[in-house]
Amino acid sequence: MGKRIAAKITGVAGYLPPRVMTNADLEKIVDTNDEWIRTRTGIRERHVVDKGMAASHMAVEAAKKLLSQKKVSPEEIELIVLASVTPDMMFPATACLIQDRIGAKNAWGFDLSAACSGFLFALTVAAQFVGAGTHKKALAIGSDVMTSIINYEDRATCVLFGDGAGAVLVEPTENGNEGILDFHNDVDGSGGCQLYMPGGGSLNPASHETVDKKMHYVHQEGSAVFKYAVRRMADVSAMLLERNGFTGKDLALVVPHQANLRIIRAMQERLGVDDSKVLVNIERYGNTTAGTVPLGLMDALAEGRLRKGDLVMLVAVGAGFTTSGILLRWAC
Numbered sequence: 141m142g143k144r145i146a147a148k149i150t151g152v153a154g155y156l157p158p159r160v161m162t163n164a165d166l167e168k169i170v171d172t173n174d175e176w177i178r179t180r181t182g183i184r185e186r187h188v189v190d191k192g193m194a195a196s197h198m199a200v201e202a203a204k205k206l207l208s209q210k211k212v213s214p215e216e217i218e219l220i221v222l223a224s225v226t227p228d229m230m231f232p233a234t235a236c237l238i239q240d241r242i243g244a245k246n247a248w249g250f251d252l253s254a255a256c257s258g259f260l261f262a263l264t265v266a267a268q269f270v271g272a273g274t275h276k277k278a279l280a281i282g283s284d285v286m287t288s289i290i291n292y293e294d295r296a297t298c299v300l301f302g303d304g305a306g307a308v309l310v311e312p313t314e315n316g317n318e319g320i321l322d323f324h325n326d327v328d329g330s331g332g333c334q335l336y337m338p339g340g341g342s343l344n345p346a347s348h349e350t351v352d353k354k355m356h357y358v359h360q361e362g363s364a365v366f367k368y369a370v371r372r373m374a375d376v377s378a379m380l381l382e383r384n385g386f387t388g389k390d391l392a393l394v395v396p397h398q399a400n401l402r403i404i405r406a407m408q409e410r411l412g413v414d415d416s417k418v419l420v421n422i423e424r425y426g427n428t429t430a431g432t433v434p435l436g437l438m439d440a441l442a443e444g445r446l447r448k449g450d451l452v453m454l455v456a457v458g459a460g461f462t463t464s465g466i467l468l469r470w471a472c
């Protein structure tokens with residue numbers, strides 16, 4: 141049984157900080173090389189913030205661009221769901237900072253933590269309020285300053301991530317054949333110890349010791365995460381297609397989370413989808429965590445690869461572990 145939501149994405153915008161860090165730049169600060177990074181991950185460069193730019197600033201840039209593109213006034217926004225593992229601070233919620241700075245006087249909002257699946261969790265939550273008829277315009281935003289939690293002495297993680305944000309506008313639809321046709325979200329907390337940041341929360345509050353032990357950085361068992369991501373991204377996409385009577389051939393576009401080009405290629409092979417139908421921008425942005433999927437939608441639109449009526453799969457796996465897939469028919 142599918143889980144239709146009577147809501148659709150009606151606009152997309154993103155923000156990437158202007159400064160670019162190439163693989164050659166990384167070669168100067170850690171024992172790595174361009175060839176390893178390109179062949180093992182697909183990444184050539186990533187955007188990184190300058191000191192002082194936080195998740196809220198990138199999210200505000202993306203949201204303002206979106207509102208101006210859509211000619212929607214900030215007062216019309218009723219809900220802001222912000223996905224991030226790098227909020228400006230523990231509290232208040234970064235969604236509140238965004239609400240104030242974009243002038244969304246009539247919106248409530250909150251932050252949601254689901255790492256690389258965060259944007260898709262945020263989109264399903266925002267869409268539920270819209271689909272239920274209680275909200276007419278909601279923003280789902282993914283914004284992460286991954287460089288704020290990366291250890292630049294750990295070559296196995298520091299080469300992977302970049303900074304970026306993306307936002308979508310969610311509005312209701314009465315057309316049963318457009319918008320979110322189905323979705324599947326799940327978590328498997330037994331994987332929590334394979335990708336996490338141990339310091340800074342209530343378990344290990346910030347102290348000289350936690351800083352000395354580098355507990356405020358991303359810790360990852362790369363190959364375990366890799367295997368989980370390949371399996372779950374493929375399983376969830378295949379399940380969503382099957383229970384809606386589609387195959388990979390019906391998809392016009394897959395916009396997967398961008399963690400590693402090899403994960404994306406393994407997943408699409410299992411779905412039987414060729415390269416032309418898979419959005420890949422990891423070479424330019426790296427893994428921007430909650431930013432990857434909306435930035436992928438932004439690029440797909442800019443490249444003319446997304447048209448009204450297209451069947452689209454959004455899919456991600458992230459720390460938690462969290463998994464999300466959304467099957468939708470593009471409606472704008």
Ligand code: UT7
Binds near residue numbers: 296299427
């Ligand atoms: O969005 C969710 C977040 N994260 C992910 O999805 C990440 C999933 N995992 C991955 O993408 C991959 O596991 C990595 C890219 C992190 C690592 O790739 P791998 O093919 O699994 O490499 P490995 O960890 O097995 O390491 C292979 C070798 C090791 O050397 P030895 O022990 O064989 O001599 C590493 O020390 O590559 C070495 N290595 C590097 N060499 C140059 C690891 N990182 C680097 C590096 N530059 N940056």
